[in-house]
Amino acid sequence: MMTHSTWRNRAASAILLAAAFGVVSLAVAQFPGREQPEPKHYAWSDASLSPDTRADLVIKELTLEEKISLLHGQGFGGNGGTTESNGGAGWSNAIPRVGIPAIQMADSAYGVTRGAASGRYSTALPNNLAAASAWDPQAAFEYGALIGRELRAEGYSMSLGGGVNLSREPRNGRTFEYQGEDPLLAGTLVGNFVKGVQSEHIIGDLKHYAINDQESGRNAVNANIDKRSMRETDLRAFEIALGISDVGAFMCSYNRVNGDFACENSYLLTDVLKKDFHFQGFVLSDWGGTHSTAKASHAGLDQEQPGKSFFGDALQKAVERGEVSQDEINDHVHRILRTIFATGLFDHPVTKQVPDVERGYALAQSLAEKSIVLLKNSHNALPLESAKLRSVVLIGGHADVGVITGGGSAQVDAPGGSAVPPPPAAPGANPMASFMRRQVWLPSSPLRALTAKLPSSKISYVSGDDLAAAASAAKGADVAIVFAYQGESEGTDLKTLDLGEDQDKLIETVASANSRTIVVLETGSPATMPWIDHVAAVVEAWYPGIRGAEALANILTGEVNPAGKLAITFPRSDADLPHPTLVTPPPASQPSRPAPGADISSFMATMAKGLPPFQIYYDEKLKVGYKWYDAEKKPVLFPFGFGLSYTTYAYSGLTVRGGETVNVSFTVRNTGKRAGTEIAQVYASLPEAAGEPPKRLIGWARVELVPGESKQVSIPVSGDRLTIFDEGSDGWKLVPGNYIVMAGGSSQDLPLHQQIMLP
Ligand code: BGC
Numbered sequence: 001m002m003t004h005s006t007w008r009n010r011a012a013s014a015i016l017l018a019a020a021f022g023v024v025s026l027a028v029a030q031f032p033g034r035e036q037p038e039p040k041h042y043a044w045s046d047a048s049l050s051p052d053t054r055a056d057l058v059i060k061e062l063t064l065e066e067k068i069s070l071l072h073g074q075g076f077g078g079n080g081g082t083t084e085s086n087g088g089a090g091w092s093n094a095i096p097r098v099g100i101p102a103i104q105m106a107d108s109a110y111g112v113t114r115g116a117a118s119g120r121y122s123t124a125l126p127n128n129l130a131a132a133s134a135w136d137p138q139a140a141f142e143y144g145a146l147i148g149r150e151l152r153a154e155g156y157s158m159s160l161g162g163g164v165n166l167s168r169e170p171r172n173g174r175t176f177e178y179q180g181e182d183p184l185l186a187g188t189l190v191g192n193f194v195k196g197v198q199s200e201h202i203i204g205d206l207k208h209y210a211i212n213d214q215e216s217g218r219n220a221v222n223a224n225i226d227k228r229s230m231r232e233t234d235l236r237a238f239e240i241a242l243g244i245s246d247v248g249a250f251m252c253s254y255n256r257v258n259g260d261f262a263c264e265n266s267y268l269l270t271d272v273l274k275k276d277f278h279f280q281g282f283v284l285s286d287w288g289g290t291h292s293t294a295k296a297s298h299a300g301l302d303q304e305q306p307g308k309s310f311f312g313d314a315l316q317k318a319v320e321r322g323e324v325s326q327d328e329i330n331d332h333v334h335r336i337l338r339t340i341f342a343t344g345l346f347d348h349p350v351t352k353q354v355p356d357v358e359r360g361y362a363l364a365q366s367l368a369e370k371s372i373v374l375l376k377n378s379h380n381a382l383p384l385e386s387a388k389l390r391s392v393v394l395i396g397g398h399a400d401v402g403v404i405t406g407g408g409s410a411q412v413d414a415p416g417g418s419a420v421p422p423p424p425a426a427p428g429a430n431p432m433a434s435f436m437r438r439q440v441w442l443p444s445s446p447l448r449a450l451t452a453k454l455p456s457s458k459i460s461y462v463s464g465d466d467l468a469a470a471a472s473a474a475k476g477a478d479v480a481i482v483f484a485y486q487g488e489s490e491g492t493d494l495k496t497l498d499l500g501e502d503q504d505k506l507i508e509t510v511a512s513a514n515s516r517t518i519v520v521l522e523t524g525s526p527a528t529m530p531w532i533d534h535v536a537a538v539v540e541a542w543y544p545g546i547r548g549a550e551a552l553a554n555i556l557t558g559e560v561n562p563a564g565k566l567a568i569t570f571p572r573s574d575a576d577l578p579h580p581t582l583v584t585p586p587p588a589s590q591p592s593r594p595a596p597g598a599d600i601s602s603f604m605a606t607m608a609k610g611l612p613p614f615q616i617y618y619d620e621k622l623k624v625g626y627k628w629y630d631a632e633k634k635p636v637l638f639p640f641g642f643g644l645s646y647t648t649y650a651y652s653g654l655t656v657r658g659g660e661t662v663n664v665s666f667t668v669r670n671t672g673k674r675a676g677t678e679i680a681q682v683y684a685s686l687p688e689a690a691g692e693p694p695k696r697l698i699g700w701a702r703v704e705l706v707p708g709e710s711k712q713v714s715i716p717v718s719g720d721r722l723t724i725f726d727e728g729s730d731g732w733k734l735v736p737g738n739y740i741v742m743a744g745g746s747s748q749d750l751p752l753h754q755q756i757m758l759p
Helices: 004-020 024-030 051-061 064-070 128-132 137-153 183-198 227-232 234-245 266-276 294-299 313-320 326-342 357-371 431-437 446-453 467-475 501-513 548-556 601-609 626-632
Strands: 090-092 103-107 158-160 205-209 221-224 249-252 282-285 373-377 391-395 458-462 479-486 517-523 537-540 614-617 649-657 661-670 676-685 696-705 710-718 724-726 731-733 737-744 752-758
Touching (some): 051 326, 064 313, 128 183, 128 357, 137 357, 183 205, 183 696, 294 326, 313 326, 391 467, 649 676, 661 676
Antiparallel strands (some): 090 103, 676 737
16 A cells, blocks of 8 residues: 555655756646645544544535535536546546545446547457456456556546446346346456456446346336345345445446336435445436435435536535435535545545556457357367468458447447448437447457468458358358357347347358358347357357457467356347347337437436336346246257357266355366366255245356366355345345255256255
């Protein structure tokens, strides 16, 4: 930890060094505004005091106006930043009189956003669902730490990342920003992500709390769900993540839950989050997600973003009228201040730096290599061996120039602009719609990367726009690789998991021209594959980030053995989903935005008041993802936890020992010819009386094995992974009875079983 005195020592030695070269006066003269002010010492500067004590010392000094100024945003960041804004999605006030810094917030799900407007570079990592396929908490930490470092380098102090809505509805346009369908996996990974962000003394957040499981009508929808289902699924992921990370902030979501907007829902914010989960940080609203003053404040909202329609003057007046108490205000303020101390932001003021581009590239590539999932590989169509291949043709998906990214507020700008230029906007088009639907391609070219890896083969590219040309190129090549993609963005859902007629037809055409056809998918959600039996191999590359093509080339050529496993089920068709048809809002619940240039005040007023609700009934309840397909006995295309490798593994010797922690151990052996990493998974079936879906994930391990090697894997399973939520006692309980513990390589490949009786 860097204290003020070490900070001062470093500054002093820098000045001495500079003086030795005679540049001090020049530097000061040229950049008068950039001198670091000597940090002032306050009673709360003492880092040996607890964050709570430090926050209380500050609160004693603040006027009501100053307190209120911390409880709302100061407007959207603006493009490139103003004098006070750093150019991010929003910021909250600084109080220089008492040394409290502004909180400069930036969206940063898979990298720091809004770089283009301010001429900043940030690393675009593989998207979040991609990274989840590594099932690797340490990698999630490094992912978060990189984002934390780059936020700090770019002058930000808070990340708006940490999306962990469970994939109840895989057509959700933000599925790419989340961590899949299982609460233990998602919560563990995002918890480690936030821990990484906060290790850089940047405030982390978890969002969108809660049940914001689709984008269609997100500002109006009322999610109907019983408490037990909510606690064991979506909220469980948040709870696990909070336990791991001690995150500084929760962002409440746009939607309603069981009647109340999430940002004024006292069950979600107070009963569950603040009382039951013991969350000590602050709750900020999603942008425009606040709809009341006293109600929201009482319910537990601490900060309105990005403006002050409800938590500015209106809140001050509510206090003066006695409608909101001083204690309630102090609690909101305390939570914000203690977070500034607890994350170390106060003791480590943000200083700008040039982001370390090369370090970002290296991490982006290694994370992408871990996240790519090999879904099919008949007759060892992969890996590609240069010496045995005269020619390879890449078809479609702009594989000549780049890889696609996820859009919306999470959009990381492409260095040099999108590798595929966007089509010109239609005259009079809604600018918001184009912001949301804009597709951005990173300049990581599969054609270039594969050409480098296969030096003795001829590598070519055809666009796939012309089916006959694609078929003839495929016929003339040893291997044809079709690149298919599905863009995804905040604000809108996918209509279907299908890739669309054009892409499906292209794949069928190429497959009938060349029996060694490989499909590479760049999607943010599962995709359906009507052509699956006709192609030789399928690789899910997701939105693989700034070094995505290089990572993909290493996987395709076998330089890296694929190890990723799905964090989300790939169903056979939309018809197999819990809600075969997406629930969409009536027009009143999703009014179209006024045309550019038109008066938007009445539109904004309607939004602020809250749009009329429409209903979604999450009557699949606990059956999210694989739990649905298991319970309904619906066959799937690729199950949760599935992923192939260029080697094979065998499982044996399961032992399960009960106790407060259940200890599960077994042996995994590499039975093939290549070194690899197996993600070994453990599931449990609960006793019938528990009324649970057929099984749940209770643990996993990443096991590295050279050919022929065996390793004994031990996985401790804490008791809370086996409990259920009991609405009667409003708490968790372990149901006594027989549990079946299962281990293997995916949720549907579990060769080892053992029964254990738990009291
Ligand atoms: C999104 C949030 C985002 C915020 C600020 C909202 O539209 O839902 O995820 O953090 O905007 O950009």
